[in-house]
Amino acid sequence: MNEYMVELAGVSKAYRFFSLQDIHLRLAPGQIMGFVGPNGAGKSTTLRILMAFVQQDRGDVRVLGYRMPQDQAEAKREIGYVSEDTRLYGGATLDWHMRFIASVYPSWDAKYAQTLLHRFNLEAQQTIKGLSHGERMKASLLLVLARRPRLLVLDEPTTGLDPVARHEILTEFIDVLSDERRAVIFSSQTTQDIELISDQITFIDRGRIIESRDKETFIDRWRRLQLDVPAGITLPTLAAVTDVVTSGRIATITTNDFSPQIPAAYTEAGAVVREVQRMTLEEIFVANVMRSRKETTA
Amino acid sequence: MSRSIVKRLLLKDLYFARHLIVGSIVLGFGCLGLSISGPVSFYVGTVSLLCVLIVLNIFLVVSGVVNERKERTQLFVLSLPISTGQYMRWKLAFGFLAFFVPWLILTIAAVVVIDVSVIPNGFIPFAVIVLMYLLFYNVLLLSVTLANDSLAWNTAIIIFGNISINFVIAYLMAMPAVNHSLWGREAVWNTQEIAILAVEVGLSLVTLGLGFLFASRKRDFI
Numbered sequence: 001m002n003e004y005m006v007e008l009a010g011v012s013k014a015y016r017f018f019s020l021q022d023i024h025l026r027l028a029p030g031q032i033m034g035f036v037g038p039n040g041a042g043k044s045t046t047l048r049i050l051m052a053f054v055q056q057d058r059g060d061v062r063v064l065g066y067r068m069p070q071d072q073a074e075a076k077r078e079i080g081y082v083s084e085d086t087r088l089y090g091g092a093t094l095d096w097h098m099r100f101i102a103s104v105y106p107s108w109d110a111k112y113a114q115t116l117l118h119r120f121n122l123e124a125q126q127t128i129k130g131l132s133h134g135e136r137m138k139a140s141l142l143l144v145l146a147r148r149p150r151l152l153v154l155d156e157p158t159t160g161l162d163p164v165a166r167h168e169i170l171t172e173f174i175d176v177l178s179d180e181r182r183a184v185i186f187s188s189q190t191t192q193d194i195e196l197i198s199d200q201i202t203f204i205d206r207g208r209i210i211e212s213r214d215k216e217t218f219i220d221r222w223r224r225l226q227l228d229v230p231a232g233i234t235l236p237t238l239a240a241v242t243d244v245v246t247s248g249r250i251a252t253i254t255t256n257d258f259s260p261q262i263p264a265a266y267t268e269a270g271a272v273v274r275e276v277q278r279m280t281l282e283e284i285f286v287a288n289v290m291r292s293r294k295e296t297t298a
Numbered sequence: 299m300s301r302s303i304v305k306r307l308l309l310k311d312l313y314f315a316r317h318l319i320v321g322s323i324v325l326g327f328g329c330l331g332l333s334i335s336g337p338v339s340f341y342v343g344t345v346s347l348l349c350v351l352i353v354l355n356i357f358l359v360v361s362g363v364v365n366e367r368k369e370r371t372q373l374f375v376l377s378l379p380i381s382t383g384q385y386m387r388w389k390l391a392f393g394f395l396a397f398f399v400p401w402l403i404l405t406i407a408a409v410v411v412i413d414v415s416v417i418p419n420g421f422i423p424f425a426v427i428v429l430m431y432l433l434f435y436n437v438l439l440l441s442v443t444l445a446n447d448s449l450a451w452n453t454a455i456i457i458f459g460n461i462s463i464n465f466v467i468a469y470l471m472a473m474p475a476v477n478h479s480l481w482g483r484e485a486v487w488n489t490q491e492i493a494i495l496a497v498e499v500g501l502s503l504v505t506l507g508l509g510f511l512f513a514s515r516k517r518d519f520i
Contacts, residue, residue, distance in 0.1 A: 052381075053518075053519045054519065055517040085373055087373070090369070105379075
């Protein structure tokens with residue numbers, strides 16, 4: 001049995017104006033992976049390859065040990081997929097959808113569905129077209145969560161939701177992980193959501209994975225230093241520094257591999273280290289993307 | 299398990315298309331009823347019957363395939379435990395059967411109505427050939443729409459189907475072999491009529507087969 005819930009190795013997919021290149025990803029049981037990238041970065045394409053909606057040109061995709069797309073029907077029994085783009089049947093009620101899903105999946109948990117219905121404040125007899133965007137997302141999640149899939153694949157599930165709906169949904173994801181045999185992979189442009197619930201974070205930009213680590217490592221290693229650089233002092237070039245911005249005597253240094261040796265090296269060169277700041281995930285994400293783009297164009 | 303899911307998906311599509319299918323059959327019977335009440339109403343009734351079947355064909359394909367793609371309910375369905383190949387084969391099978399059953403009922407009803415009414419029985423081969431062309435039109439529209447995501451192709455086939463039926467009728471009427479037997483008291487199938495019908499059946503089967511082939515090979519669904 002494969003130890004990873006999701007394993008992508010060397011996955012590529014070319015379109016006319018976009019290509020996904022050499023994607024490597026691994027997700028272990030009990031983990032939530034946040035998949036972050038700007039618009040058009042390749043998040044949805046990667047997740048769609050993972051679900052076999054789109055077939056890769058090259059590379060291996062294994063989900064829950066099943067080869068994709070070959071064994072997709074078996075794999076999908078244990079995967080719950082919700083996308084911001086997913087639409088239910090507008091003319092049918094949520095109750096109809098619940099009965100339909102219950103007829104397809106023997107694992108459907110009617111009691112849990114009722115709990116979610118109450119928790120998400122949804123009316124089973126309401127037609128889908130009468131629901132707001134947030135309610136539609138919650139309805140889609142209810143249909144997925146109540147069948148208790150081992151893997152949740154969520155493509156921007158919190159986009160366009162109000163803070164309360166976002167909180168309700170994120171809390172539910174965390175609950176899912178109380179069962180350590182399950183895992184979640186979810187994409188978002190909102191780094192706050194990712195920061196709140198993810199164990200692992202993967203940044204993607206322009207079809208390439210630019211960094212993938214556990215959240216604590218990201219937060220620990222990325223730092224911003226504020227330096228006072230007296231006239232005539234030249235700052236040393238350090239390998240772990242990704243960006244240097246100077247404005248008069250003030251220099252702002254960004255590093256992706258912080259260690260006490262970095263401020264020490266600047267102090268030794270004659271600069272004064274005013275502040276060493278931890279960065280938010282959003283700042284790390286932006287710095288990472290900018291660094292990657294600079295490297296690509298260099 | 300997949301087979302039972304395909305069955306449930308067929309039932310789901312039937313549930314959503316039920317009003318359209320039943321409504322078309324009822325309207326079709328209404329048209330046939332109208333066609334036996336006089337020479338003018340015969341013309342109005344037969345043209346209306348053709349319109350009902352054409353509209354049924356277009357609506358089934360648009361609501362079952364195009365809208366599912368456009369409104370993104372396709373993502374919901376594809377996330378169920380079926381393969382993309384099964385999805386395409388099911389769509390093709392349902393799109394065909396949902397049209398074929400009302401078509402068959404109305405075709406049999408048309409033959410019976412001609413047989414028992416004052417309309418000359420010589421019209422039976424002509425009516426069957428024209429109605430068979432509509433079945434070919436269904437298979438063509440369905441196959442092209444499933445194999446190709448382009449709305450332009452879909453629209454082109456609809457325009458082609460709607461216009462070409464007029465040419466088929468005009469061509470048949472102009473054929474001496476068809477025209478001579480049209481007003482006869484007995485339904486007589488001559489060699490040319492049988493050949494035309496065989497070509498229509500053959501084209502429909504080939505198109506359906508190609509539809510299955512292309513549908514099974516499709517790799518990307520979004």
